[in-house]
Amino acid sequence: MALSHEEVEEEEEDDDLDDGPLSPEDVLRFVETVGSVEPAKRKLLMKDTMGVPPEPYDWPNICPLPGSSRDRRLACDLYWHQAYQMNQVSETYVAMLAGDYLRLLSPKRGISMKFDCLVEVDIRTKASSGDSRGDKNLVDGCFDLIEGRSSFDVLSRIKMEGEHGALVFNLIIFRDSVEATIHMNFLEVPGDGFDIKMCGYTAIWKNLYAFIDDKECDCNSFVSSTGSFSQYFVAAVQMDDTLFIDFMEGSMPISFKADIHGSEEKEYYFRNSALVSVKVSWSTVLY
Structure with missing residues (x-):
């Protein structure tokens, strides 16, 4: 198949758009x-x-650091406890059905890191009936992003397992x-x-x-x-x-x-x- 001069130029421009900055x-x-x-x-x-890849690269599932949950933190003495103050739990509730995915909004602020980074997760459910016995901790604890073990500039998916659910992060570290x-x-x-x-x-x-x-x-x-x-x-x-x-x-x-x-x-x-x-x-x- 023969291409005109204009078509050749257009194809070259598209290749440049795909491959380079x-x-x-x-x-x-x-x-x-x-x-x-x-x-x-x-x-x-x-x-x-x-x-942009159609699906993020899957990291291995991560587990919360030992003793990092809000309920168990006082029972342990880890090196980072003295330097870290847990944030208050939000009292804003979002209604959802059993088995649903809860899509979380983009963060109110980003995370900047010079070296390693500690990420806190605390997601709880309250029973719609008002009976506190039905309240559950879905995911509660901390995990760390270690600079030497992180993948940069790649869209990735991390899954953090909890007692009654899981949290999935889609993220890129730049x-x-x-x-x-x-x-x-x-x-x-x-x-x-x-x-x-x-x-x-x-x-x-x-x-x-x-x-x-x-x-x-x-x-x-x-x-x-x-x-x-x-x-x-x-x-x-x-x-x-x-x-x-x-x-x-x-x-x-x-x-x-x-x-x-x-x-x-x-x-x-x-x-x-x-x-x-x-x-x-x-x-x-x-x-």
């Missing part, structure tokens, strides 16, 4: 080419282009990265409100983040009035990279260059004339 201009050109398609198809195209906290303030909203979707992606390292997506995270996507959005989002972004925020309706995304500290605010106009101000704040413990 992208520039911000590459990302914007690709988004413009995709145009207005339904959000699910748009996300699949982004995943395919960025080489080197030399900073924490992006994303806040939204809606300045103009149609009278009857509207639903939104939002994802993020980076250019150089080709990372994809599902922020507001009914298939991958539980989040109230309906905006009924002006004001601050009820949830904010956290993403790890490598230094020297650019974070793009895309509302997945076919318009161009807004971009934020990673920084050690500080914040930047930009406005985005929806096609229904709604207006949102997006603020990205940068932070890290590495510098």
